Amino acid sequence: MLAVFAIAIFAGCSSNPTEHDETAGWSAGRLYAAAKEAQGEGSWETATKMLEKLEARYPYGRFAQQAQLELAYVYWKSNxxxxxxxxxxxxxxxxxxxPAVDYAYYLKGLVNFNEDLGLVGHLSNQDLTERDPKAAREAFDSFKELVTRFPNSKYAADSIKRMNYLVNALASLEVHVARYYMKRGAYIAAANRAQVAVETYPQAPAIEEAMFILVAAYDKLGMNDLRDDAERVMKKNFPNSRYYTEGLERKVPWWKLW
Known part of the structure; x- marks a missing residue:
């Protein structure tokens, strides 16, 4: 009886795991069709399994290439x-x-863009000084690569819009940190962060405030020559700046004006 029991256990352990896989023997085309159907239904887990099986069983050919590309999208939708x-x-x-490599770059940009929501997705719940802009910068780099290499891509126009948004968000982050330092009396650090914003993102809306911080920080430090230089630039570019009357107490951030 023990021998029979051992044989039964051995037979169960050695059974072929594909016996219960309903996709066993499916062609590459059928697996791909099942994956597309699952995507259409929003069944991302099923779509992932179908694409992974397709790539594993049929690693060559057009279906395999398409599966590799669509896996990136399905993983993203699967969080x-x-x-x-x-x-x-x-x-x-x-x-x-x-031919679809531009989409791969675009998708990389989207993943990072939405991972961070352009830096401002949850600003009301988190201090900007605690945020890591890594995802935003990587999103910008991916969009820039797409636009540079594939200027005629159908994804180029949207990529440019997202790049502009990211520039504004990253500039706003630098200015926010500069303002944070100003309020705590760390005037050298405030001036340095404001200068970074001015030099790196000269066209961003936040530069108006960055210039005002530069003027205020240099004034607090007693660096009159630098203060006067910064003020000349400020008045030339923003002659009617509200910061002359409001100071640094901003009531409405730039992203909420949209």
Missing amino acids: EPGSALAAADRFIKLHPNH
Whole structure:
């Protein structure tokens, strides 16, 4: 009886795991169709499984390439941004000349953009000085790569809009930190962060406030020559700036004006 029991256990452990896989024997086309159907229904977990099986069983050919690209999108929709970025990078590395490689760059930008929501998705709940702008900068780099390499891409126009938004957000972050230092009397640090904003994002809306902080910080430090230089630039570019009357107490951030 013990021998029979052992044989039964061994037979159960050695059974083929694909026996219960309903997709066993499916063609690449059928797996891809099932993945597309699942995507259409918003069943991202099912779509992921179908695409992963497709790539594993049929690693070559057009279906495999399409599966690699769509996996990046499906991972993103499944709230797996790390896997989405890895899949997009892998596609770019394996197929640098693929007609859809511009989409891979665009998708990388979208993943990082939405991961951070352009820095301002939850500003009401988190101090900007505590935020890490890494995702925003990486999103900007991906969009920039797309626009530079594929200026005629159908994703280029939207990428440019998102780049402009990110520039404004990143500039606003620098100015926010500069304002934070001003309020705490760290005038050198405030001047340095305001200067970074002015030099890095000269066209952003937040530069008006950055220039005002520069003037105020240099004045507090007794650096009269630098203060006067900054004030000349301020008055030339923003002659009617509200900061002359309101100071640094802003009531409405730039992103809420939209």
